[in-house]
Amino acid sequence: MSTTIRPEITPSIQPKVTRFQLSESWRRRLPLLPALLIMIVLTQVPFVMSIYYSFTDWKVVPPGPRNWVGLDNYDFLLHDHFFKDATVTSLQLTVFPVLGAILLGLGFALLLDRKFFGQGLVRTLLITPFLLMPVVVGLVWKNQMFHGLYGVLNWVIEKLGGTPVDWVSRHPTTSIIIVLIWQWTPFMMLIMLAGLQSQPADVLEAAKVDGAKPWAIFRQLTLGHLRPYMELGVLLGTIYLLQVYDQIAVMTGGGPGSTNVPYFVFQRSIGGGWEFGQASSFSIVVVIASIIIATFSLRVLSGLLKGEEIA
Amino acid sequence: MSNADVPVVVGERKWVNHALGFAAWVTGLIFFFPVFWMVLNSFKTEQDANTAPKINFTPTLDRYDDVTKSASGLLSFGEAFTNSAVIVLISTLIVLTLAIPAAYALAIRPVHKWRDVLFFFISTKFLPVVASILPIWILAKNLNLLNSRNALIILYTGINLPLAIWMLRSFFSEIPRELIEAAEIDGASLKGQLTSIILPMAAPGIAATALLCVIFAWNEFFYAVQLNPVKGSTVPIWVTTNISTRGDFLAKLSAASVLACIPVVLAGWIAQKRMIRGLAMGAIK
Numbered sequence: 186m187s188t189t190i191r192p193e194i195t196p197s198i199q200p201k202v203t204r205f206q207l208s209e210s211w212r213r214r215l216p217l218l219p220a221l222l223i224m225i226v227l228t229q230v231p232f233v234m235s236i237y238y239s240f241t242d243w244k245v246v247p248p249g250p251r252n253w254v255g256l257d258n259y260d261f262l263l264h265d266h267f268f269k270d271a272t273v274t275s276l277q278l279t280v281f282p283v284l285g286a287i288l289l290g291l292g293f294a295l296l297l298d299r300k301f302f303g304q305g306l307v308r309t310l311l312i313t314p315f316l317l318m319p320v321v322v323g324l325v326w327k328n329q330m331f332h333g334l335y336g337v338l339n340w341v342i343e344k345l346g347g348t349p350v351d352w353v354s355r356h357p358t359t360s361i362i363i364v365l366i367w368q369w370t371p372f373m374m375l376i377m378l379a380g381l382q383s384q385p386a387d388v389l390e391a392a393k394v395d396g397a398k399p400w401a402i403f404r405q406l407t408l409g410h411l412r413p414y415m416e417l418g419v420l421l422g423t424i425y426l427l428q429v430y431d432q433i434a435v436m437t438g439g440g441p442g443s444t445n446v447p448y449f450v451f452q453r454s455i456g457g458g459w460e461f462g463q464a465s466s467f468s469i470v471v472v473i474a475s476i477i478i479a480t481f482s483l484r485v486l487s488g489l490l491k492g493e494e495i496a
Numbered sequence: 497m498s499n500a501d502v503p504v505v506v507g508e509r510k511w512v513n514h515a516l517g518f519a520a521w522v523t524g525l526i527f528f529f530p531v532f533w534m535v536l537n538s539f540k541t542e543q544d545a546n547t548a549p550k551i552n553f554t555p556t557l558d559r560y561d562d563v564t565k566s567a568s569g570l571l572s573f574g575e576a577f578t579n580s581a582v583i584v585l586i587s588t589l590i591v592l593t594l595a596i597p598a599a600y601a602l603a604i605r606p607v608h609k610w611r612d613v614l615f616f617f618i619s620t621k622f623l624p625v626v627a628s629i630l631p632i633w634i635l636a637k638n639l640n641l642l643n644s645r646n647a648l649i650i651l652y653t654g655i656n657l658p659l660a661i662w663m664l665r666s667f668f669s670e671i672p673r674e675l676i677e678a679a680e681i682d683g684a685s686l687k688g689q690l691t692s693i694i695l696p697m698a699a700p701g702i703a704a705t706a707l708l709c710v711i712f713a714w715n716e717f718f719y720a721v722q723l724n725p726v727k728g729s730t731v732p733i734w735v736t737t738n739i740s741t742r743g744d745f746l747a748k749l750s751a752a753s754v755l756a757c758i759p760v761v762l763a764g765w766i767a768q769k770r771m772i773r774g775l776a777m778g779a780i781k
Contacts, residue, residue: 213605217613220617221613238631293527301516301520307523307524311524319715325753378772424621427622430625435736448626450624450626455633455722465630472623479622
């Protein structure tokens with residue numbers, strides 16, 4: 186910082202200062218470079234390779250020549266109704282779990298944000314699903330909760346006088362959505378709790394003293410305060426849920442209503458299709474769509490990256 | 497659960513408080529039930545587990561014995577846990593080593609256009625892992641990294657690095673500028689500033705970040721199953737080896753699941769307060 190004042194002291198050292206400033210900006214960049222380099226190698230190299238493959242008709246099994254086919258794969262994908270189905274499933278498996286988890290997470294956080302007997306213990310119970318392995322969550326729900334014959338859900342339904350449902354095979358989308366909400370609610374709850382606990386106490390106190398009703402306080406103060414926390418939850422939830430693979434793999438192994446785009450890419454390539462060229466074009470479309478959504482939500486809608494400049 | 501009653505400050509009636517506390521308990525117990533049931537099933541015989549839900553049974557540890565004894569030719573319990581532990585610890589250490597200086601360069605002495613750099617890091621998370629698996633599989637094959645721990649160490653570093661940089665940047669930007677400027681005037685180097693001020697002050701945030709990295713790496717399934725199906729495989733794969741297509745397996749699967757989840761669940765339980773504080777401190781600002 187002190188270096189920027191130097192030119193005004195003696196103009197004679199101007200050239201030296203310019204050189205020094207150059208090295209200063211590089212000195213700032215230096216700590217960033219290893220991480221940046223690794224991320225470029227790990228993500229951009231595969232991305233560029235994928236773009237190249239997507240313009241070829243490369244099939245690995247049976248092995249054949251790799252011919253340049255231009256935009257044929259993209260033309261195919263526009264007319265492939267399997268891809269369309271997978272896109273719809275992807276949206277369902279992202280939007281509903283994110284919304285469900287945010288709402289439940291907010292509710293749980295409001296319940297927890299008060300003193301009551303065993304508060305810590307209840308919080309512990311509530312965060313546990315987030316800590317479980319997604320594979321375990323999928324398997325355990327499928328085999329003990331959703332099971333057609335011995336499942337707990339059907340047992341409850343029968344006790345209540347309903348007809349048992351073969352959850353996973355009859356309602357794959359709903360089953361997976363339930364599992365995803367169960368697993369992601371605790372994460373949203375933690376973010377909301379963080380938000381609630383960072384509310385300035387004196388403002389709430391003042392509102393209370395002024396005779397504001399709890400509902401009015403919640404709507405006008407708390408919700409506004411929580412907004413950036415909700416945005417963070419939506420952003421992180423979307424990033425991870427768009428890519429769900431594990432639960433689908435262990436619960437249904439794909440199929441109508443449960444094959445999302447990532448799983449579709451997998452099926453068409455290393456999962457048995459071995460059409461690397463075509464599968465690559467699917468993944469490129471997903472990446473571009475994701476980046477557009479992310480840019481829009483981060484730059485336009487949200488204040489997350491707009492905080493005041495620090496330097 | 498009515499939102500209207502929730503933001504309690506002073507003078508609220510006692511019974512409302514009790515009712516909401518009770519509601520929280522009921523919610524917590526219902527929500528936790530699948531975990532409880534999994535633990536219960538792990539102490540059953542297969543006959544007791546694969547029938548209408550029952551809670552009166554003679555508990556047995558035999559399923560734990562079954563799953564920890566190496567099955568013929570399959571991935572053994574010991575192998576899977578050793579692989580997971582080594583891969584998770586090393587990749588998390590690498591992530592922190594890379595993310596701490598990077599977060600410094602984004603928060604404390606920010607580079608020109610630091611926001612674009614941060615956005616680049618986050619945008620890499622939007623590259624679905626499945627979309628990158630083809631080139632990565634080909635690269636790993638050509639570099640002889642298939643079925644090795646190294647491949648997963650590198651990939652888990654890539655998975656967690658953007659999140660770690662994002663979180664650490666916000667923790668670092670909370671550190672009072674005056675402290676860092678004072679250290680700079682005293683001539684402290686980057687290393688000196690890090691060890692004397694930044695690391696101690698951001699310690700809770702760093703711990704929360706490391707924990708999230710450990711959770712995501714320990715639980716990762718896709719890369720592990722695609723790249724290391726034969727050797728160097730991890731705990732999530734080991735869990736799936738306990739499903740059999742013939743005969744009942746729910747009790748065995750439950751025992752394996754409990755073992756697979758215990759390390760991360762315990763760590764998360766212990767660190768939960770820190771994680772909440774970490775998110776409150778950082779993430780948003």
